[in-house]
Amino acid sequence: MQQVSEKEQRQKEKRPARWFISLPELLWGAALALLTFAFLQGVNLFPWLMLAGAIFVLASMNPGLLPGLGSRRRFQLSVVAGVEGGANLVRFESIGGQETAKRELREALEFIKESERARHLGIRPLKGILLVGPPGTGKTMLAKAAATYTRSVFLAASGSEFVEMYAGVGAQRVRQIFAEARQAARQAQRPSAIIFLDELEVLGGQRGRHTSHLEYDQTLNQLLVEMDGIRTDDSVRLLVIGATNRPDLLDQALLRPGRFDRVVRVDLPDRAGRLRILEIHTAGKPLDQDVDLEEIARETFGFSGAHLESVVNEAAIFALRAGRTSIGRADFFEAMEKVMMGEKLDRCPSAQEKRRIAVHELGHALISELVRPDSVAAVTITSRGQALGYTRQAPQDDQYLWTRRELEGQIAVCLGGSCAEQALLGERSTGAAGDFDQASEYAKKLVWGGMSPLGLVSKELLPAERLSAAISQVLEQVEEQVRKTIAGYLPFLQQQTGVLLEEERISGEVFRDRLHRWQREHGTSGEGESPGSIDRSSAALSA
């Protein structure tokens, strides 16, 4: 039971290699040679070296002072080609889902496209749009699409590029990127330029929070100054698009009118959005008949656009490795597990550990199937990433609301692993630590939702001890029921442990078949056998 880990989607800019030697470099080389020569002649170089060091420090604080240092272009610049040309342009159509974000963004951009009319009506120019959302959801793509849509020049920089050791450099770079944007637009004869600032929270964090020095504050102040300086009657219209996944860290001054006026939320895609993204990324790729993108969209709850792109790519790699010429359903499933859990590892747990892992995962799977029939997608004991083994639950539909029974059911599934270990192997292990964290998260939801014995509570006023007591109470109650249920299925678990050790992976369908057969043979239908909320909720959910 592992959650999808959010991989950082940072793409560092790459500069092309330069093969020629520039004049400044030649001068520096000559100076070095001269110094070496003087040293060999016995001249005392110490004072000169001190002087050179001082100059270097000054120069790196103020790039552009010395030739050859810091005069290179720092920011990723792409002059967006005409609307008709350029096959690799990002357009709004190439972004799947995110309909709300796209609509809001397009609306905001009308002011730029229709700047004449906006000026006529005396509308204050739109200076900044803030895209807020988790990594990999398409914020960079949206900013690029905005540039294509408005036929603007596009400059991108990341917040961390502005943060330096030396005071004043960050502020200088902010000035520089605004100047470069204006210049680039003039050169390309475009009426507008879009400056994209990724990881804005690094640059625009709350002032006075960084204890070490005032560098951050100066950089942020400079950004505010530059944004205030944007006018409607400028020859080049500038628009700043910021992206962040931590808007809570931003300085309030950035969000005031006239700065980042519009905040557009870019959330993880819902099922329809995921389907759209999968369609976009599989377009033009050979897929087998049995590939059902709907099904994959259903199975990938919580995946970002970047995750989905990666699933499609990994699936193609699996097909290639297997020597096939088209991508099959199994490739997609393998890829989904890889993206979710990480690469298969050659970690070799001992035979005893393997047995424990199998028991643990079967515990999860059994409870999952009893709480929510048809919910197990696969049980495996192959190690991947952080997990030794795992049970994948197939979400039936995206879920944003949870009832008490559903939460208790999820808690039960989390606790199933360690309860099975206890029942079959006599003791528990550290393997369940992650499960407990997750179970407590669900329990917390239950408390905040006013569904615990505490009733309605205030998040701020509830003392930590009472919260922790309430969580324990919920967990213990559910655990008691899980223990009873597992006690009724001991022979089944024992038998399946052997099978799982042998097969390493049992698919959801096969697991269900075996469970139902066992229930028929032993006269249980899963109901009546074990009392408690587990079966009540299963009845409620299957009804």
Ligand code: ADP
């Ligand atoms: P962010 O800036 O929000 O971290 P990016 O825009 O850099 O995300 O997206 C990274 C990659 O993920 C893109 O290059 C694209 O391949 C894929 N991707 C993300 N969101 C979408 C989407 N909504 N539609 C299509 N592809 C997407």
Ligand code: ZN
């Ligand atoms: Zn577990």
Ligand code: MG
């Ligand atoms: Mg990005």
